[in-house]
Amino acid sequence: MEKIIVRLHKKTYPIIITNKLFDDFSSFWPININDQIVFITNNKVAPIYLDKLTTLLNRSGIKTDQLILPDGEKNKSLNILNQIFTKLLKNNYDRVNTILIAVGGGVIGDITGFAAATYQRGIRFIQVPTTLLSQVDAAIGGKTGINHTLGKNMIGAFYQPIAVLINPSVLHTLKTKDFSAGLAEIIKYAIALDANFFNWLENNLNNLLTLNPSTMTYCIRRCCELKKYIVELDEYDQHARSSLNLGHTYGHAIESYQKYAQWSHGEAVSAGIIMAINAALHLKQFDKNDAKRVILLLKRANLPVQGPKNMTPKNYMKYMIRDKKSNSTQINLVLPIAIGKVKTFFNVKPEVISLSIQNNSY
Ligand SMILES: O=C(O)C(=O)C[C@@H](O)[C@H](O)[C@H](O)COP(=O)(O)O
């Protein structure tokens, strides 16, 4: 078992990484006998893990209930959020004893976290991430929320879980496409924050793709450490945390344009990372050979290195101006200036953004 503690001003909580999570109640230590658990999960994850988790908790005398939501990013919506509130209210769940447990990927984690942040002004929640993307990124750090048709993650709150419980052995159930989506965020961490980790990924990607257990655990742990480091520096996303947003200003534009129904978050971020690199190249801030290394790594991870063919710069700009790092008149972008280092560029000219979206020629 690996344990990383996230220490914040108002809350301290553990990230636990163990392949035995579903067989061992001791990992669920923040729960006590008077607590009422509500599992929030989706129709893809429930048939695989819900019974196991329910049995584990019930055997220890803990009462559980469940809500199974439809899978998919388009369901990270106000309408589905309301279904959670209705379930909690109809069953008289109170603020003292209720704990929501999010079992699923980033969508389930984000919407459950936001429900926990706002139901009766705040109840406890635990993240049990079951996708690679949520294990390395989404479940940690307290960004919770839902999408709006006019922009991704536009409604939300910073609200931390009381624990993040990661079972890497569940990753064998993921489809290749979903696994690759997680690799996009992993590669993002390396480009933004850790050149040695980028070298490590170049050398170990094949072992990750075949789910080698020790390589997988090391990789998840390294991402959790990087996220802990940044979130502890800047929980509320005022400065350092923007580094975790590399590729996201473009990526969110793709997801919003497609109404959250075509490319996954990871695919959109992958293309967005290359667009950010293109912008940095136009601004003469990034090395061409390093750009080639990133493209090669993303391609080896089965990820896209260009945006959707039908999207024009205008389509991107419409959403990029609403990005949380931008203001209503200028687009600000997090761009890499070397492998392992990013910088925020303010008021990036529309010509640079337009060129960065077009296909690269290196
Ligand atoms: O935790 C963060 O901070 C991140 O930016 C991580 C991102 O990978 C994640 O997709 C996040 O939800 C994006 O947040 P947003 O504020 O840009 O919507």
Ligand SMILES: [Zn+2]
């Ligand atoms: Zn992301």
